[in-house]
Amino acid sequence: MNAHQPAQTSAEWFKSSYSSNNGACVEASRSEHGMAFRDSKNAAGPSLAFSAATARSFIDGVKTGQFxxxx
Known part of the structure; x- marks a missing residue:
């Protein structure tokens, strides 16, 4: 995992399908190295970057209720 400050501004960000409409939104960005995630309310703030394998494992865990x- 890598923390980036400021967020990757050149990346194309999209809102997670798991985000709600109450302002608790997560945005994600794909790259050749994996995925990055950030808080949509603080686009200029930090993002967390993960390898493709680590991001896939995390997403699978969310889908199965592991967290x-x-x-």
Missing amino acids: TPSS
């Missing part, structure tokens, strides 16, 4: 807090 859902237990009640």
Whole structure:
């Protein structure tokens, strides 16, 4: 994982399909090196960059509920 400051301004960012309309949005960007994620409310702020394999593993974990807090 790499933290970038400021966010990758030349990248094409898109809103995550998991983002809600309540302002809690995550944007993602693909590159030849993997994926980066940032807070849509702070586009000039930091982003987190991951290799393609790490990003895929994280996304698969989100889809299967691996990061859902237990009640």
